Amino acid sequence: MGGYGDVQLLNDDGSRLDGRKVDEMRPVTIEAGILPAAEGSAMVTHGLNVAVAAVYGPMEAHPRKIQRQDRAVIDVRYNMAPFSTSDRIRPGFNRRSREISKVTAEALESVVLVERYPRSKIRVEIEILAAEAGTRCVGITAASVALADAGIPMRDMIVGVASGKIEDTVVLDLDKAEDNYGQADLPVGILPNTGEIAFLQMDGDLSLEEYNLAMEYNFKAAKEIHEIMVDALRRRYEGGEA
């Protein structure tokens, strides 16, 4: 038994509190092109998480000091809505949102062909409307679909997924209780076609075997989410739905 005191996160039959198996993901739905004013947009629901991403640009980078002569910069703004959690969040940037904005921008820069747009800026806005653990992963997935919807050239899309450890058991896709009272959390950004990792963070401790199992779960989930992402773009354009 690990984690916080005697909080039980696994049932006696080995299933999780919400009935999922250890390698089972929360349900995911994705919709592309939901905001007419943005160049590209997407809404992702992942369990109880709801994230909306919008992409604007490429546009001239301002202020000029952020311009790069040989490539575009990706300006990400991740924000949780005040009503996204049970406790009201004070509106505006905080340390956490700055950190997530930065890691998301760096992950997206690794896939977007930024050298096509020197001196310019691609603005990505991620708004978390409802939060239930794993919002940075949901935000990255939404941003990736929005970038594809905007026609921004990328060498692959990024899927955000997380695994973790509860009660000494590696599980896929932590929910709120598991995130709060579990032993470890391993969110990653995976390029589903190449299998590369665009970002990886780890909170807590995992042995090498546990890490390998967690990454195996993450890669499996990334493939599933990628299919949903592609399907969302197909529905938007092949289905004729505007």
Place this chain on the structure above:
Amino acid sequence: MSQGQTGAEQRLVTPGMVIGPSAGKRAGSGIVTAEESMIATQLGWLREQNNTVSIDPINAAYMPRSGDLVVATVAEVRNNLWFMNINGAFQGLLPMSLAPWKVEFGAARQHMDVGNVVLARVQEVDECHNVVLTMKGVGLRRLNQGTVESIPVQHIVRVRGDNNSLLQRMREACDCRIMVGENGRVWIDGDADGIAWARMALQMVAEHGHSKAFETILSEMEQITKGDA
């Protein structure tokens, strides 16, 4: 190219999708090759022509190229030049030496002010995306009348058709003068009914261009008489 454009089933590809082996084929726009495979970098319809595989993007930003005809609006005036909005990531620069008039230093505003619309050509684009425009050339001028409508850049080729055939058909149907800029702006001049008709056709392109050919849109529009548009 949309499904309706050729009548054949087209394949929608997403960024990162492996299209097939690169052997014996050339990678066109929207495609990169890696480890002997062709990989899509943009969301769009796959096209293969003359052994070249490329993508017709569903959405794209205007990237100016030397020689492009553009419909530009004056964004800023200086003593000896104008900054023009060309619907791209960067403004274009029109120096007084490339204007069609003899302009005295400090008198640029007397010829063109903020908000004026011009038909210009891209003279030069450098590696840092600095764009220089020219208004010296046949037909390049200030557009004093008419209206400007915007359509997505990737639909420009469809609106024109082969040898401007569809554009000419549209001109005849609405009895208007129409100039299509490479930057996604279309200038229309004629009577009010004709302009309304043309704007409606272009709005349909903007909304349904990814799923319907412009020829189909035009045929539907031709059923509507000008006054009803």
